Amino acid sequence: MSNTETKTESSDSLITTDVETGSNDRTAPSNRTAVAARDLNVYYGDEQAIDDVSMEIPEKRVTALIGPSGCGKSTFLRCINRMNDMIDVCRVEGDVEFGGKNVYDGDVDPVALRRKIGMVFQKPNPFPKSIRDNVAYGLKIQGFDGDVDERVEESLKGAALWDEVKDQLDSSGLELSGGQQQRLCIARAIAPDPEVVLMDEPTSALDPVAASKIEDLIDDLAEQYTVIIVTHNMQQAARISDRTAVFLTGGRLVEYDDTTKIFEDPEEQRVEDYITGKFG
Numbered sequence: 001m002s003n004t005e006t007k008t009e010s011s012d013s014l015i016t017t018d019v020e021t022g023s024n025d026r027t028a029p030s031n032r033t034a035v036a037a038r039d040l041n042v043y044y045g046d047e048q049a050i051d052d053v054s055m056e057i058p059e060k061r062v063t064a065l066i067g068p069s070g071c072g073k074s075t076f077l078r079c080i081n082r083m084n085d086m087i088d089v090c091r092v093e094g095d096v097e098f099g100g101k102n103v104y105d106g107d108v109d110p111v112a113l114r115r116k117i118g119m120v121f122q123k124p125n126p127f128p129k130s131i132r133d134n135v136a137y138g139l140k141i142q143g144f145d146g147d148v149d150e151r152v153e154e155s156l157k158g159a160a161l162w163d164e165v166k167d168q169l170d171s172s173g174l175e176l177s178g179g180q181q182q183r184l185c186i187a188r189a190i191a192p193d194p195e196v197v198l199m200d201e202p203t204s205a206l207d208p209v210a211a212s213k214i215e216d217l218i219d220d221l222a223e224q225y226t227v228i229i230v231t232h233n234m235q236q237a238a239r240i241s242d243r244t245a246v247f248l249t250g251g252r253l254v255e256y257d258d259t260t261k262i263f264e265d266p267e268e269q270r271v272e273d274y275i276t277g278k279f280g
């Protein structure tokens, strides 16, 4: 795996391999926090969607958010790059720290924040534009003054799509297959060189082969980016993530630990019940 080239910081921790969880590809602990939620509460009108969540998300690792439908996973994800700002009834209390700053401080520009914290959604949503323009979209907004074509190529390579589209950069992004469209959206998200990539169930609209390509890609992305992924697919969380956060009804974070620990020996009975399919 390509990860082996970069995990040089602590070679003596690279002894374990585990076929069931992908997390051991990056066994060296990440000692830097990319994003930290502190006493986060989120409401839609009177309804509470996130209940006093605090968690530290490690840099350049894959962190999975799992839990039953409606437990607040998407809400939590959207807090990180302030996408919830766009929902009128949504109110956020508490802090989300990123780069040593609370993203909810008055002087934070949400547009600049979203360049640093990109997002990929469940349904691939390319713009009705050429493949090139889809990827270059964020660069234009930020007034990027480097070589756009070079950055487009790098981003498409980073999204494992370049070889499939390099001869058709001027054709519409909408002509691609679903899996290719999702990789195009990933290329668009990484083009502005973010630090964090948020993904909300990025494979659930895809067939298994396309989904598997995205899973491989996520593993590669974590060499360079912090990846935070919501998934309802527990096998997927087990395969691709280093850390897993389990949310349960009411927007409570019930357990958050190394993925192997969550799936093999969780502390909470409720987590074990959820993972073994007793509810959810």
Ligand SMILES: Nc1ncnc2c1ncn2[C@@H]1O[C@H](COP(=O)(O)OP(=O)(O)O)[C@@H](O)[C@H]1O
Binding pocket: 044, 048, 049, 067, 068, 069, 070, 071, 072, 073, 074, 075, 076, 087, 089
């Ligand atoms: N835009 C919204 N307006 C009002 N309520 C919402 C909105 N989005 C989510 N909710 C509510 O917040 C709770 C958490 O939703 P969500 O974050 O989408 O959960 P999940 O992603 O885990 O399925 C649910 O009760 C949902 O109905």
Ligand SMILES: [Mg+2]
Binding pocket: 073, 074, 075, 200, 230
């Ligand atoms: Mg959701």
